[in-house]
Amino acid sequence: MFLRQREPLSFERSVPGKRGMDLPKADVPAARDTRPAHLKRSGFAALPELSEVEVIRHFTRLSKWNYGVDDGIYPLGSCTMKHNPRLNEKVAGLPGFTDSHPMAPDALVQGNLELIYDLQAWLQEITGLPGVTLQPSAGAAGELTGVMLIRAYHVSRGAKRRVILIPDSGHGTNPATAAMAGYEVVELPSLPDGTIAFDDVTDPASGKTRKGLRTLVAELGPEIAGAMITNPNTVGVFEYRFKEVSDLLHSVDALVYMDGANMNALVGVARPGDFGVDVMHLNLHKTFSTPHGGGGPGAGPVCCAERLMPFLPVPVVVRDTVKVGEGEVPRHTYRWDWDRPESIGKVHTFYGNFGILVRAMTYCLSHGSDGLKAATLRAIVNANYIRVRLKGAYSLHIDSPSLHEVVFSDTLQAKHDVHTLDIAKRLIDHGYHPPTIYFPLIVPGALMIEPTESEGKDELDAFCDTMLQIAREAEENPDLLHQAPVLAPLRRLDETTAARKPVLRWTKP
Amino acid sequence: MRYLPSSPVEDQALLDAIGVPAAESLLAGIPEALRLGRELDLPEGGSEQEVAWQMMGQANRNMRFCAQFLGAGAYDHFVPSAIDALISRQEWFTAYTPYQPEISQGTLQHIFEYQTLICDLTGLEVTNASLYDGGTACVEAALMAVRVAKKRSTVLVSRGLHPMYREVLKTNFAPHDDLHLVEVGLKDGVTDLADLAAKLNGDVAAVLVGYPNFLGAVEDLTALAAPIHAAGALLVSVTQEAFAFGWFEAPGRAGADMACGEAMSLGNKPNFGGPFLGFLAVKDAHKREIPGRVVGQTKDLEGRTGYVLTLTAREQHIRRDKATSNICSNQGLVALRANIFMHLAGPAGLTGLAELNAAKAQHLRERLLELPDLEPVFDQPFFNEFVLRYQGDYAALEAACLKESLLPGLDLGRFYPEYQGCILWCATELHTRQMIESLVEILARVPVLAEEV
Numbered sequence: 037m038f039l040r041q042r043e044p045l046s047f048e049r050s051v052p053g054k055r056g057m058d059l060p061k062a063d064v065p066a067a068r069d070t071r072p073a074h075l076k077r078s079g080f081a082a083l084p085e086l087s088e089v090e091v092i093r094h095f096t097r098l099s100k101w102n103y104g105v106d107d108g109i110y111p112l113g114s115c116t117m118k119h120n121p122r123l124n125e126k127v128a129g130l131p132g133f134t135d136s137h138p139m140a141p142d143a144l145v146q147g148n149l150e151l152i153y154d155l156q157a158w159l160q161e162i163t164g165l166p167g168v169t170l171q172p173s174a175g176a177a178g179e180l181t182g183v184m185l186i187r188a189y190h191v192s193r194g195a196k197r198r199v200i201l202i203p204d205s206g207h208g209t210n211p212a213t214a215a216m217a218g219y220e221v222v223e224l225p226s227l228p229d230g231t232i233a234f235d236d237v238t239d240p241a242s243g244k245t246r247k248g249l250r251t252l253v254a255e256l257g258p259e260i261a262g263a264m265i266t267n268p269n270t271v272g273v274f275e276y277r278f279k280e281v282s283d284l285l286h287s288v289d290a291l292v293y294m295d296g297a298n299m300n301a302l303v304g305v306a307r308p309g310d311f312g313v314d315v316m317h318l319n320l321h322k323t324f325s326t327p328h329g330g331g332g333p334g335a336g337p338v339c340c341a342e343r344l345m346p347f348l349p350v351p352v353v354v355r356d357t358v359k360v361g362e363g364e365v366p367r368h369t370y371r372w373d374w375d376r377p378e379s380i381g382k383v384h385t386f387y388g389n390f391g392i393l394v395r396a397m398t399y400c401l402s403h404g405s406d407g408l409k410a411a412t413l414r415a416i417v418n419a420n421y422i423r424v425r426l427k428g429a430y431s432l433h434i435d436s437p438s439l440h441e442v443v444f445s446d447t448l449q450a451k452h453d454v455h456t457l458d459i460a461k462r463l464i465d466h467g468y469h470p471p472t473i474y475f476p477l478i479v480p481g482a483l484m485i486e487p488t489e490s491e492g493k494d495e496l497d498a499f500c501d502t503m504l505q506i507a508r509e510a511e512e513n514p515d516l517l518h519q520a521p522v523l524a525p526l527r528r529l530d531e532t533t534a535a536r537k538p539v540l541r542w543t544k545p
Numbered sequence: 546m547r548y549l550p551s552s553p554v555e556d557q558a559l560l561d562a563i564g565v566p567a568a569e570s571l572l573a574g575i576p577e578a579l580r581l582g583r584e585l586d587l588p589e590g591g592s593e594q595e596v597a598w599q600m601m602g603q604a605n606r607n608m609r610f611c612a613q614f615l616g617a618g619a620y621d622h623f624v625p626s627a628i629d630a631l632i633s634r635q636e637w638f639t640a641y642t643p644y645q646p647e648i649s650q651g652t653l654q655h656i657f658e659y660q661t662l663i664c665d666l667t668g669l670e671v672t673n674a675s676l677y678d679g680g681t682a683c684v685e686a687a688l689m690a691v692r693v694a695k696k697r698s699t700v701l702v703s704r705g706l707h708p709m710y711r712e713v714l715k716t717n718f719a720p721h722d723d724l725h726l727v728e729v730g731l732k733d734g735v736t737d738l739a740d741l742a743a744k745l746n747g748d749v750a751a752v753l754v755g756y757p758n759f760l761g762a763v764e765d766l767t768a769l770a771a772p773i774h775a776a777g778a779l780l781v782s783v784t785q786e787a788f789a790f791g792w793f794e795a796p797g798r799a800g801a802d803m804a805c806g807e808a809m810s811l812g813n814k815p816n817f818g819g820p821f822l823g824f825l826a827v828k829d830a831h832k833r834e835i836p837g838r839v840v841g842q843t844k845d846l847e848g849r850t851g852y853v854l855t856l857t858a859r860e861q862h863i864r865r866d867k868a869t870s871n872i873c874s875n876q877g878l879v880a881l882r883a884n885i886f887m888h889l890a891g892p893a894g895l896t897g898l899a900e901l902n903a904a905k906a907q908h909l910r911e912r913l914l915e916l917p918d919l920e921p922v923f924d925q926p927f928f929n930e931f932v933l934r935y936q937g938d939y940a941a942l943e944a945a946c947l948k949e950s951l952l953p954g955l956d957l958g959r960f961y962p963e964y965q966g967c968i969l970w971c972a973t974e975l976h977t978r979q980m981i982e983s984l985v986e987i988l989a990r991v992p993v994l995a996e997e998v
Contacts, residue, residue: 055894079892101649101654102652123593135814144952214866273574276575304581325548328877382716385679386709389820418559469648490550529647
């Protein structure tokens with residue numbers, strides 16, 4: 037699968053005088069130079085000089101060192117690496133969308149505004165929450181927007197409050213977000229299944245007691261602005277007492293934020309708006325199939341309850357119905373509403389990652405109501421199939437049906453001095469991208485596997501067979517795992533030196 | 546559903562292996578009362594053909610233009626064909642953040658090269674794998690400056706900064722009762738040095754200025770740096786049009802301590818405002834305070850050169866609430882487009898394109914100034930955007946242009962009451978002499994056309 041030869045840095049291939057771009061001939065007089073001498077561009081130090089074919093080959097060769105969703109199962113837990121339909125890419129590339137200017141008058145971009153309005157309507161029905169903004173660029177940006185909505189709500193009622201509660205099983209972005217929104221984080225302990233501890237939890241080893249939700253609500257009450265809860269949680273388990281959690285928080289007027297990273301387990305099956313969620317984000321690059329792009333762009337729409345709607349970012353798309361004659365189908369026009377006095381303001385320069393919204397809309401229309409639910413169920417079936425096939429060979433963190441992902445640990449392999457990292461690296465030798473490792477933090481040596489609905493039985497079997505083989509290798513020949521990977525373009529990399537003596541760009545020798 | 550690998554026989558085999566009669570049995574963990582209990586009230590799914598036609602119809606409901614004379618933070622440039630071809634490779638667009646370096650060297654090496662080139666453009670030493678867009682890049686830069694400056698809590702923002710960047714800054718500073726954003730006024734289209742001097746004090750962590758600013762004028766970073774550095778604050782240049790790096794000196798060499806902004810111009814279309822490409826470049830001394838993913842060079846077990854995500858101790862998955870930012874996913878594929886663009890352009894391409902942009906904008910300005918109802922507002926060096934005062938009615942001008950499929954410049958009064966009646970014009974390499982002549986011809990006839998309407 038991988039290219040074996042080394043591809044040097046492009047800068048090392050640069051030859052003065054080569055070019056990969058010809059410029060159009062000037063049809064106006066040359067520019068007069070009005071720049072002060074000290075503001076004239078003094079040249080470049082690294083920009084390479086290469087022909088078009090050399091640039092194309094360089095980036096083609098580099099690409100062959102990557103693993104993608106089309107190579108096979110990409111089981112990164114919590115990342116929902118599902119199939120990226122080519123239709124979505126084609127549609128997002130239509131010039132009618134790509135050429136449209138964000139400052140163009142509303143009347144000229146009716147197609148875009150309608151698309152935004154329609155996608156919001158789909159997300160409202162899917163989440164059961166009436167307010168939607170599509171502005172945040174990624175999940176973390178959605179979280180920040182959501183927490184700012186919570187803050188605006190409390191400010192409108194007198195005080196912003198001080199604390200956000202976050203379970204120790206949550207994503208790192210949750211506490212980082214709360215801090216960026218000016219809140220202090222108080223950690224909620226979770227039970228082994230990742231669900232929130234209502235009662236205080238005493239660690240048998242240290243004898244240390246951590247306060248559970250009930251105690252924290254009793255003690256901090258009016259100081260709590262809200263809680264950020266991932267549901268299903270990072271162990272793949274539905275927070276089955278969610279309604280009780282939200283009722284308890286609401287009793288002190290604290291709001292409930294749901295991290296929707298794992299919404300692929302709920303679409304068409306359960307709606308956050310129905311179990312007390314006040315505000316949440318969705319990751320369109322996870323649940324709605326938009327490509328991950330090697331790290332983005334994504335989109336992190338925020339959905340909220342009615343009481344938070346006045347605070348949504350500006351502008352908000354509005355649909356007006358044009359009056360028509362009796363018996364005719366009503367026509368609609370769309371416009372941006374900028375006049376929202378209670379809005380938190382803008383969270384993106386323009387309207388968010390619009391091209392990603394186009395892809396998500398295409399995904400929705402392709403699936404429809406029936407297809408969305410079928411995808412959810414299949415994602416859950418696939419995760420459980422992996423659970424039963426690998427159970428026994430790997431230590432299963434929770435021995436009960438999971439939702440869309442399943443978490444194992446390296447407990448059984450540890451006695452052969454084989455650890456999660458070794459298992460992950462050995463998977464690379466067998467031609468697979470490893471799962472998410474060492475997360476959630478509450479499961480030591482975690483291997484978090486999320487197959488998504490895209491995988492057929494053959495692919496699941498091949499992956500499970502490989503995992504079982506690796507478990508045997510761990511017993512019989514642990515050195516194979518310690519040395520892995522040996523078949524990838526590179527062996528294990530020295531991350532310690534990389535951080536201690538950082539080399540973060542190329543410089544001319 | 547064509548994307549699901551479903552068949553009666555295999556589905557049954559999966560359920561049998563799990564030991565449940567139906568997929569719904571696996572939902573037992575979700576309390577009955579919290580389940581939807583009905584089907585989603587949404588349309589049925591569509592075939593590829595049906596959805597393609599529907600979306601084409603939607604795209605066609607946007608108006609197309611022969612030429613857009615509107616920039617204002619979203620610039621229409623030519624995109625070389627190689628970019629779309631390369632980013633369509635599944636190895637690039639379907640992969641995720643390179644968490645496992647041995648199986649992601651393609652993405653990692655590309656980011657290392659991208660970092661090198663952003664540093665080259667800005668004349669600074671360290672950058673990251675990208676931020677969301679120009680506005681949020683300003684937020685990250687301002688918050689980082691506050692961390693670097695220590696015990697200073699005010700950030701000065703020039704009124705010449707893109708109005709929406711200022712809005713995004715305001716939104717993100719609002720939650721921090723201990724931090725202050727203060728605006729510095731404009732004089733003759735650039736940051737007012739007297740107002741700046743009056744507002745600089747020992748509490749100022751950083752000053753953000755547009756380079757060039759929203760009005761198209763270039764700020765003299767060197768002149769600004771003197772009083773800012775004397776006050777112990779950092780100068781942050783904010784560039785919304787990355788092509789300007791081919792025309793004006795690299796901010797890091799002109800006096801800026803940090804450079805941030807928007808690099809969508811490098812290989813992207815306006816796309817209704819996104820996905821765009823935020824960037825932030827800083828000095829080496831400040832590298833451990835930078836937000837976001839950073840790639841570094843290292844060796845593998847056999848001593849071969851390779852690349853990894855590094856300085857991760859700054860990041861949310863390690864540091865949680867003490868992280869330098871909450872950013873996780875960034876604008877990876879847009880950064881790849883920019884990287885390929887910079888590789889194709891090379892130094893000659895970037896310089897040549899910049900000269901062409903400057904020439905087109907200068908020509909447009911000269912031709913417009915020959916019309917009786919357009920006049921200069923201030924005289925500052927500019928790149929591909931400039932401001933002219935219009936004596937007529939903007940609405941009539943806009944209507945006349947749209948009728949001929951031309952999108953005119955921005956009505957500045959929308960964002961700057963003091964520039965009521967002024968228009969921000971933009972020309973790039975895409976504007977031919979003929980397009981400029983068409984615009985001039987239409988503007989000459991606006992009063993007549995308005996009467997016809």
